[in-house]
Amino acid sequence: MRLYAVLFLVAISTMLAESVSINTLVFPSETNSSYVEMVPQKPLNLRAFTLCMRVATELTGRREIVLFAYRTQRADELNVWRELDGRLSFYLVDEPVFFRVPDIGALQTHLCVTWDSSSGAAALFMDGRKSLTKIFKKGHTVQPRGKVIIGQDLDSYLGPFDANQSFVGEIGDINLWDSVLSDRMIQDMFSGKRVPRGNVFDWETTQLKINGEVVVVNTQQ
Template identity: 80%
Template sequence: MRLYAVLFLVAVSMMLAVSIKTLVFPSETSTSYVEMVPQKPLNLRAFTLCMRVATELTGKREIIRFAYRTQSYDELNVWRELDGRLSFYLAGEPVFFRVPEIGALQTHLCVTWDSSSGAAALFMDGRKSLTKIYNKGHTVQPGGKSFVGEIGDINLWDSVLSDRTIQDMFSGKTVPTGNVFDWETTKLNINGEVVVVNTQQPL
């Protein structure tokens, strides 16, 4: 009886586990990338972009976290700048945020923006930055491709999520996945030296 009980508990534990994929870039590179195929055209008047990031690349260097480009422009880019600030670009000059440096410990990072007000903000591990007004009235254009860097758990919504929803996401609570990019189902095209690591995590 005890043996059966143990086996039953193991089976239940396995059924309640979820597989999480992470993209690992084993060495410093400027040629390896992963292309994500969106579920719908990126014609965005607002967005929330979230990801989990970690890196041991420090010092004065730029790192691309996320890049979406059409034939004409870099429509939506998230960067770490030479001076350590985080920034994102919407087809032009960037908006900058001075926040703690991302290191080897995984950080949950979100970027939000709304065209009607121009309100832009960053969230790091559930904590919100000050709000800046940026590119009011702009629209992110469709028809491009998206590439990602040393990250995982990437989701993109075509709306600004509430502060509470972003905080719940960071703390591991269940929230709706992205309706433009859903990390669980979005097709990934891998280029160069990139390893996809799958880990089992309990729900």
């Protein structure tokens, strides 16, 4: 009986050790002032990337939603959007690539976009399922020395913001790598397995600058 008790305690301890406390950002209402700035661990000088996040929103209808905005003084270097027609997209220097996938909604969706400059290969993953591959901006480089904003679209380097493009809902676990992760690693990430954290943005350690009416909710994963 003692052996069973010891094994039970070891199992519980292992489960607790493997659980991770993650902050999630809740944007409760449409505004032109609530946003979060993410401070990168290294410059966004990117010839390839994988960008992942977990997102949920009840915004529907003909309403575009910005999910990730990175802008330098020169241009919108890397933006991720849900478009007016429900397609998901990402933009490199104001040029888009579109993916027609199931619409995101109130149930949390794990979303990743990948891109490689050498081939131009671009893809989207939704809850571990990969889209078709598209060829986009071959030979391009994402430029450094910009700002990353969650919740608003940077129409210029310092704003202003448009409330009609703001994010309303829940978003978190935003990680960015300067390489294209394998399909298996992205699938493992969706299923909750531990994978190497983002080396440009690691959501567990990245500094967040909260502005406006953004609520930070702590959850266990």
